[in-house]
Amino acid sequence: MTSKLACGLAALAMGLTSVGIAHPALAQVSVARPQVAQAPPLSGSWRLVSMAGIEPGVPSQDVRLTAEFVGDRLSGFGGCNQFTGRYQTIGSQLSISPLASTQRACESFLMDQEFRYLTALQGAQRYEIDPQGILIVSYQNERESGELRFAPIAVRGLW
Structure with missing residues (x-):
């Protein structure tokens, strides 16, 4: 009995890494880590093609609502103003920080469209x-x- 006690005290004195020597079964225990499904990369430049209640480019085909995801930064054009902020992904989950934008004034329908677009992105x-x-x-x-x-x-080529 004293040899088991001595062995146990020695293991405690050497720290938890030595427990595997005193109890070989513990050395083979592994902890399973939950796997998060990998979503395709979000990085790149994107043009809005649809959103309920918004028809991008109407009345002018030159107005394009955009979003560019680079690193942890998001930037783009809301139809009237440029915007910027941060985003984070975990698997296919996406969260976008409050967005900052320039303060240019435009026609009221463009301002309304931009507000809905930026509010949707932030949600x-x-x-x-x-x-x-x-x-x-x-x-x-x-x-x-x-x-x-x-x-x-x-992305247009340089040639």
Whole structure:
């Protein structure tokens, strides 16, 4: 009995790493870590193609609502003003910080459209990229819930 006690005291004195020597069964125990499903990368430049109640580019086809995800930064154009902020993803979950924007005044319908767009972005909950390459951002805020759909913006070559 005294040899078991001595062995136990020696293990305690050497720290927890020595417990594996005193009890070989403990050395083989591994802790399973939960796996988070990997979503496709969000990085890139995107053009809004649909959102309930918003028809991007109407009345001018030159007005394009955009979002660019680089590192942990989000920036883009809301139809009237440039905006910027931060975003974070965990698997397919997406959260966007409060966005800051320039303060240019535009026609009221553009300002309303921009407000809805930025409010929807800030209510982002999750995202996915469908087989056709369309980015779908699901959002929910105090006023509404829905989806923002974006097409990738092709990068023009230098040649």
